[in-house]
Amino acid sequence: MLILPSRRQVLTGLGASAALVGSTGVYAFGIEPLYRLVVTRYAPVLPNWTPGLSLRVAVLADFHVGEPFMPLDRIAEIVDATNALKPDLILMLGDYPAGPSVTYRKVPLADFARVVAPLKAPLGVHAILGNHDWWDDHQAQERLAGPVASRRALEAVGIPVMENDALRLVKDGKPFWIAGVGDQIPFLMQGIDIALDDLPGTLAKVTDPAPILLMIHEPDLFLDVPDRVSLTLAGHTHGGQVRLFGYSPVIPSVRGNDFAYGHVVRKGRHMIVSGGFGVSRFPVRLGVPPEIVLLELGADADTVGKTVQRTKILRG
Numbered sequence: 001m002l003i004l005p006s007r008r009q010v011l012t013g014l015g016a017s018a019a020l021v022g023s024t025g026v027y028a029f030g031i032e033p034l035y036r037l038v039v040t041r042y043a044p045v046l047p048n049w050t051p052g053l054s055l056r057v058a059v060l061a062d063f064h065v066g067e068p069f070m071p072l073d074r075i076a077e078i079v080d081a082t083n084a085l086k087p088d089l090i091l092m093l094g095d096y097p098a099g100p101s102v103t104y105r106k107v108p109l110a111d112f113a114r115v116v117a118p119l120k121a122p123l124g125v126h127a128i129l130g131n132h133d134w135w136d137d138h139q140a141q142e143r144l145a146g147p148v149a150s151r152r153a154l155e156a157v158g159i160p161v162m163e164n165d166a167l168r169l170v171k172d173g174k175p176f177w178i179a180g181v182g183d184q185i186p187f188l189m190q191g192i193d194i195a196l197d198d199l200p201g202t203l204a205k206v207t208d209p210a211p212i213l214l215m216i217h218e219p220d221l222f223l224d225v226p227d228r229v230s231l232t233l234a235g236h237t238h239g240g241q242v243r244l245f246g247y248s249p250v251i252p253s254v255r256g257n258d259f260a261y262g263h264v265v266r267k268g269r270h271m272i273v274s275g276g277f278g279v280s281r282f283p284v285r286l287g288v289p290p291e292i293v294l295l296e297l298g299a300d301a302d303t304v305g306k307t308v309q310r311t312k313i314l315r316g
Contacts, residue, residue, distance in 0.1 A: 064278025
């Protein structure tokens with residue numbers, strides 16, 4: 001026998017559903033992007049890695065500074081949390097300004113650079129640029145050339161920006177390389193199809209067999225990364241900003257969810273895509289909170305392969 005729900009049961013169910021949707025919206029709009037920060041640890045077993053080379057790397061991506069979603073005090077908290085991890089090396093993966101759709105008040109990039117200047121690591125802080133660093137600079141868009149304002153601001157406070165360049169570093173007597181390519185989609189003008197990434201030219205600057213950590217902004221370039229690179233690091237996607245049950249409905253990547261977020265392994269090659277900090281297009285985050293990525297490379301056997309998240313509630 002079919003038993004139909006009463007009018008009261010229907011109304012109660014609808015009310016509960018509306019409350020759930022409403023509370024989820026409040027969380028996605030006002031809590032996760034503004035108040036949550038997680039540290040996501042990866043300890044992958046990498047190809048071409050030097051035995052005994054132990055390296056702790058903090059990866060910071062997609063700040064998108066601007067009010068109300070990424071004000072300067074929020075940036076300062078991220079800087080303090082990063083320094084507290086005591087990384088050997090800090091890598092910044094681009095997209096420092098926020099886009100107009102999520103910005104009620106722009107924050108000058110010089111102020112942003114002043115707040116991130118206290119980032120500290122024995123092997124330095126190194127950055128690349130993302131598409132928003134180009135898109136936000138109207139003069140660079142007009143002349144189809146840099147340097148963009150983000151680069152000038154970061155370099156003014158002593159943070160070098162790598163565009164198609166490589167740098168050899170040494171930890172405990174063991175060398176390794178960091179490399180950073182230019183952006184793949186720097187220009188907005190219709191009919192202008194100019195990419196600034198030069199992956200072969202960048203890797204040609206590596207002069208010995210030491211491991212390579214490669215910084216790219218958009219993860220699609222991973223398709224062209226050779227086996228020679230031990231680990232590729234990317235941002236850009238924000239993990240889709242909404243990620244449920246391991247799936248991101250909207251991803252700015254030609255590979256979709258394949259390159260949406262996290263540790264990607266393809267034919268023995270490794271990439272880690274950071275969820276980053278800020279928002280773009282829509283001011284929401286749900287299921288992919290702002291994160292500092294912490295790499296434990298060359299870690300001991302108890303750590304290898306594990307991914308751990310530690311949540312910190314900030315700003316309230």
